[in-house]
Amino acid sequence: MAKYRCTVCNYIFDEEKEGYAFDELPDNWRCPVCNSPLNSFVLLSEGEVELEEGEATVSEILVAQMVEWGIKYVFGIPGTSSLGVVDAIRKSKDLKYIQVRHEQTAAFMASAYGKLTGHPAACLTVAGPGATNLATGLYDASLDHSPVLALTGMLKRQLIGPGSFQEIDQQSFFESITVYNKVLMSEEQTTTLITNAIKHAILDKGVAHIGIPKDVQEIPHTARTIPFEGSFPNEAITQPMFLILQAAQAINQSKRPVIVSGFGAITQGENILELAEKITAPIITTFRGKGVVDEDNEYYVGSHGDIGSTAATDLVLNSDLLIVIGSSFSDMTHLPEKRAIQIDIDPLMIGRQYPVEVGLYGNSAEILPQLMDLVQENRKDDYLGEIRELKMEWLDLLDEEADGGLTPIRPQYIIKVLNEKLDDDAVITLDTGENAWWFGRNFWMKKTQKMIMSGYLGTMGIGLPAALAAQLIYPERQVVCITGDGGFSMVMADFVTAVRNDLPIKLFLFNNHQLAMIMQEQMVEKFPNWETELYNPDFAAYARDCGGVGINVKDPQELPEAVDKALSIDKPIIVDIETDPRRFI
DSSP states (O other): OOEEEETTTOOEEEHHHHTSOGGGSOTTOBOTTTOOBGGGEEEEOSSOOEEOTTSOBHHHHHHHHHHHTTOOEEEEOOOGGGHHHHHHHHHOSSOEEEEOSSHHHHHHHHHHHHHHHSSOOEEEEOTTHHHHTTHHHHHHHHHTTOOEEEEEEEOOGGGTTTTOTTOOOHHHHHHTTEEEEEEOOSGGGHHHHHHHHHHHHHHTTSEEEEEEEHHHHTSBOOEEOOOSTTSSOOOOOOOOHHHHHHHHHHHHHOSSEEEEEOGGGTTOHHHHHHHHHHHTOOEEEOSTTTTSSOTTSTTEEEEOSTTOOHHHHHHHHTOSEEEEESOOOOTTTOOOOOOEEEEESSGGGTTSSSOOSEEEESOHHHHHHHHHHHSOOOOOHHHHHHHHHHHHHHHHHHHHHOOTTOSSBOHHHHHHHHHHHSOTTOEEEEOSSHHHHHHHHHOOOOTTOEEEOOOSSOOTTOHHHHHHHHHHHOTTSOEEEEEEHHHHHHHGGGHHHHHHTTOOOEEEEEEOSBOHHHHHHHHHTTOOOOSOBOOOOOHHHHHHHTTSEEEEEOSGGGHHHHHHHHHHOSSOEEEEEEBOOSSOO
């Protein structure tokens, strides 16, 4: 019998106690504590693991404790200073090791895993260069508040200090990236440090790092693992009723409210839509908040900010109240200073850019239903008509841009074809660059789809590793990576990781032979275009050389058929699409 944890409030569903399997629950079942849907739960291991004296090493106790607390995957490359931990993973039947070709990929995969599940995966590397190669992926996790467990080997304790081979100051190196950063110096610390690390990663929503000296990894050790259940607080946080009443009164007095939904509210689509219908308010999202509701719904008008719609911009500008849920007020979202109600699980986000009228610190899964009970139903037909008209004008503009008769193929047309053909429950990973800009602007998501990207760090190279992680999490779902030639080439060695592990990811590559976003920025800032041209291989041929499938597309008339073929093949595939690097020309 298994246990499942709600990633929103940490409620445990125990099949043995409940008397039936989690898989038997109906699709509309909700967490009894915070009302989160089924997809908010992650599988935990079955119970305590007790290891007898003489049977285990520190590394094996470490691994057993990781399994007990729900760690399923370790991404990395074996090396001298981590071999004790690597061997303990080899002996575990419950922990899956995925070998990658570069440690950056391991960290990106762990970051993506945390963003998609709310629970950490681990990345494991050696001392020195292995540790430093994790930095970009871990910074992505840190800035986007994704839970990650980073484990690094270290030199033997007696060699630490005098400047030995591959020695760096790992403690200091990881300090600015992490929410928890310790060195395991003795066997007695094993279960304490690893459980603290996982706990900090989940509750602080960030990277927890443990360095493990090589000699400590192999010390014989006896320990009983600490059970997950009973070790975590309930996060069903709400506010005093008088504050929620203040928010409801502000909404009731508003004539042109607008709901702004960020990534922090990504599981609250039904509550947000119910609120929008009750008070007649358009729903806009941040980029990372895309997919909170079906985007063809009449209340959804697009994203706000750099990739935003004209409808969203107009409605926010002319609003008299913003209801902001789970948004960090990024400078890329460009939310103006307005009367605002803000709901966020992170108290530091409340009033981050400017003071708000009512700040509600807590879990939106708890606060939104309470707020809805207090707001008055307010049907504003004229406002709804305006919302519909503005959205239709925006959709007409997008349709006009997606000209399927031009070569090189326009990126808007690529997005249009993908919009029509991807599964309603596809998992979409975005690399950073022009490809992401066009997706955010032109793709209209279903609430059953998932989208993952690099938010605050905005790092190139995340698309492929994120797709690898997504396909591990969702083996039965369509996983699509939308990337550019610049971002993909930074991590392209790990396409073989997809092939080796039978991960049938679908990679659509916008091959414009440019760092196109940089080219655009040079033009906007009146610099000459310089050093943005890319000398590329045949990416489709590369896919075939790796053991996958490769398709070249140069004619826009060939694109729909190529997309259909790619989506129907149960192998890793690269569709190399000759793409126009110019915007709106």
